[in-house]
Amino acid sequence: MKLDSEELAADGGTPVRTEPWLDNFTVGEEEKRAAAEVIDGGYLSLFEDSHTPDHPFSFWGGPRVQQLEEEWCEYYRSRYAVRMNSATSGLYAAIGALGLGDGDEVIVSPYTMSACATCCRV
Numbered sequence: 663m664k665l666d667s668e669e670l671a672a673d674g675g676t677p678v679r680t681e682p683w684l685d686n687f688t689v690g691e692e693e694k695r696a697a698a699e700v701i702d703g704g705y706l707s708l709f710e711d712s713h714t715p716d717h718p719f720s721f722w723g724g725p726r727v728q729q730l731e732e733e734w735c736e737y738y739r740s741r742y743a744v745r746m747n748s749a750t751s752g753l754y755a756a757i758g759a760l761g762l763g764d765g766d767e768v769i770v771s772p773y774t775m776s777a778c779a780t781c782c783r784v
Contacts (some may be wrong), residue, residue, distance in 0.1 A: 700726055753781040 669675030691748040700706060707727055710719035724729055727745055734743035746752040762768065 696726070700724070748779070750775075750777040753777055757781050 664712070671677040705718075705724060708719050708724035710716075711721070711729075713721075715721060723745070731743040731745060735741065744755065746755060757768070762782070770779045770782065
């Protein structure tokens with residue numbers, strides 16, 4: 663492998679990787695079984711966007727969601743854990759939790775995903 667080549671692989675230089683990257687799998691049999699259990703149960707989360715959801719629905723999500731949050735709290739020695747559907751949602755929640763508003767300064771790297779800056783504009 664030659665890493666000091668001045669010619670990029672896209673321009674005819676030697677590629678750094680010639681074989682597919684096969685050792686980066688993040689889903690194994692345990693994850694497949696857990697997902698199948700939730701799907702076979704008929705409800706993905708039991709989430710209902712209501713202040714008074716009828717049983718078995720709740721604002722807190724299903725049993726697996728609540729179990730994940732509890733495990734995160736234990737693992738990270740944190741009092742709270744809140745799952746999000748994406749990192750962008752997490753950024754919006756973080757800005758909201760900080761109570762930032764018009765006129766507050768938020769410094770964001772210019773070399774990042776656009777959501778890092780747009781979440782500050784809400």
